[in-house]
Amino acid sequence: MIPFTDEELMNPVRNVIDKVRPSLALDSGDISFITVKNSKVYIQLKGACVGCASSGTTLKYGVERQLKMDIHPEITVINVPVGMENDIDNL
Numbered sequence: 001m002i003p004f005t006d007e008e009l010m011n012p013v014r015n016v017i018d019k020v021r022p023s024l025a026l027d028s029g030d031i032s033f034i035t036v037k038n039s040k041v042y043i044q045l046k047g048a049c050v051g052c053a054s055s056g057t058t059l060k061y062g063v064e065r066q067l068k069m070d071i072h073p074e075i076t077v078i079n080v081p082v083g084m085e086n087d088i089d090n091l
Helices: 006-025 055-070
Strands: 029-037 040-047 076-079
Touching (some): 006 040, 006 055, 040 055, 055 076
Parallel strands (some): 040 076
Antiparallel strands (some): 029 040
16 A cells, blocks of 8 residues: 555656656657546656557556656556546546
C-alpha cells in the first residue's frame, strides 16, 4: 500500500515526468501528466510515441521505473489514449 494520498503524489509525479521528458524528446516524443487516482498515475504519450512499437517499453521501463525508484515501488502508470482524457474511470 502506498503511504501517500493522491494529492500528495501530484507534485512528485510531475517532477519525475519532467525528468523523463527530455529522453522522450530525443526521439520526437513527449509525455503529459493527467492525474493520480487511487495511486495510479495517468499519463499520455504524445508525438512520435503515439503508435510507436516501443511505447509500451518506454512506459514500463522508462516512466514507471523512474516513478518507482523516485517515489514508491508500488506505483503503476496507465497511458491514456488520445480522446479518453476525461474518461479515465473506464480505463
